[in-house]
Amino acid sequence: xxxxxxxxxxxxxxxxxxxxxxxxxxxxxxxxxxxxxxxxxxxxxxxxxxxxxxxxxxxxxxxxxxxxxxxxxxxxxxxxxxxxxxxxxxxxxxxxxxxxxxxxxxxxxxxxxxxxxxxxxxxxxxxxxxxxxxxxxxxxxxxxxxxxxxxxxxxxxxxxxxxxxxxxxxxxxxxxxxxxxxxxxxxxxxxxxxxxxxxxxxxxxxxxxxxxxxxxxxxxxxxxxxxxxxxxxxxxxxxxxxxxxxxxxxxxxxxxxxxxxxxxxxxxxxxxxxxxxxxxxxxxxxxxxxxxxxxxxxxxxxxxxxxxxxxxxxxxxxxxxxxxxxxxxxxxxxxxxxxxxxxxxxxxxxx
Numbered sequence: 055x056x057x058x059x060x061x062x063x064x065x066x067x068x069x070x071x072x073x074x075x076x077x078x079x080x081x082x083x084x085x086x087x088x089x090x091x092x093x094x095x096x097x098x099x100x101x102x103x104x105x106x107x108x109x110x111x112x113x114x115x116x117x118x119x120x121x122x123x124x125x126x127x128x129x130x131x132x133x134x135x136x137x138x139x140x141x142x143x144x145x146x147x148x149x150x151x152x153x154x155x156x157x158x159x160x161x162x163x164x165x166x167x168x169x170x171x172x173x174x175x176x177x178x179x180x181x182x183x184x185x186x187x188x189x190x191x192x193x194x195x196x197x198x199x200x201x202x203x204x205x206x207x208x209x210x211x212x213x214x215x216x217x218x219x220x221x222x223x224x225x226x227x228x229x230x231x232x233x234x235x236x237x238x239x240x241x242x243x244x245x246x247x248x249x250x251x252x253x254x255x256x257x258x259x260x261x262x263x264x265x266x267x268x269x270x271x272x273x274x275x276x277x278x279x280x281x282x283x284x285x286x287x288x289x290x291x292x293x294x295x296x297x298x299x300x301x302x303x304x305x306x307x308x309x310x311x312x313x314x315x316x317x318x319x320x321x322x323x324x325x326x327x328x329x330x331x332x333x334x335x336x337x338x339x340x341x342x343x344x345x346x347x348x349x350x351x352x353x354x355x356x357x358x359x360x361x362x363x364x365x366x367x368x369x370x371x372x373x374x375x376x377x378x379x380x381x382x383x384x385x386x387x388x389x390x391x392x393x394x395x396x397x398x399x400x401x402x403x404x405x
Contacts, residue, residue: 056104056142056145056146056149061101061105065098071094074087089157093152100148101148104144107137107138114127114131114134147400150396150399157221159216159256160224160256161214161324162215162254163211163212164181164250164251165210165251166249166251169248171237172246172248173207173249174209175206176233176250180231180252183379183384193216193217193220198213212303214257214319214320224254229251230354231356232353232355232357233248234358235357235359236359245360256326258323258325258326263326265321270295273295274292275293290306290309291305292305292310292317301325303318305320368391369390371390
């Protein structure tokens with residue numbers, strides 16, 4: 055049974071946040087209080103349901119002492135106890151420590167890997183897949199930088215995605231995505247294998263990462279790149295180089311001022327991701343805290359077009375609905391990865 059003291063803490067914290075919001079907090083507190091309240095609400099509701107079920111079971115147990123009610127109690131108890139196991143499991147998952155970045159917007163970066171022009175075309179397919187998924191969830195999908203190829207592929211793309219639990223839903227997408235299909239550029243009809251790399255970074259806030267302006271080299275330039283439909287050809291593109299790490303970020307939207315802001319957002323997110331990786335590595339050098347290592351070089355998924363098959367290698371998940379996945383229906387894959395991560399976290403918590 056879950057410790058009542060832990061459940062009391064959840065209820066008291068939720069009631070405190072609710073009372074603060076109802077009391078009309080100061081303007082600078084509203085955002086933080088609302089975010090904490092929204093994050094805690096599903097946990098508090100799960101805990102309340104669990105406690106209500108415990109009360110029902112206790113009431114049914116008490117009814118067994120009454121000869122007139124005993125038969126009814128004996129009839130109800132098995133179903134109540136069956137629900138208890140499932141509800142308690144839900145509470146344990148709800149009480150798992152949350153990744154502080156889960157509710158944040160995400161920076162999505164896609165680059166072709168091995169495979170030449172076919173890899174660039176596959177990178178463009180992945181970008182459209184994530185765009186459709188974002189649209190289906192009501193998220194915003196803001197292309198910061200995209201360098202296209204002559205026949206519709208992409209050499210590199212950086213996107214900012216904002217909405218509810220964006221990073222939580224997309225964080226397991228980081229890694230190497232492999233495709234097996236007959237390329238549009240292949241006249242012989244042979245199946246080729248190529249790859250693209252996806253990186254999903256939680257967007258950093260200014261308070262997360264302090265950047266010394268003296269560490270930056272900022273250049274204004276004309277956007278370059280061949281033929282991609284999103285490529286802008288303006289003189290307003292901004293490239294920022296973080297000298298200590300060598301990280302280079304480019305933004306090519308129409309507004310030079312906006313490009314500088316967007317490039318700084320991406321730079322902060324990359325530096326924040328590096329720091330998160332370092333801390334996680336120090337904390338858990340000999341284990342994996344999430345599904346897969348999150349290493350950008352790790353092959354995580356294969357898209358086999360001739361067989362209409364998608365395989366996620368981290369959890370041995372195989373689906374024969376590749377057309378739907380490529381069309382943006384990613385929830386079945388993401389749900390399975392999330393459940394596996396929760397199962398691992400529960401197992402580690404009980405060790």
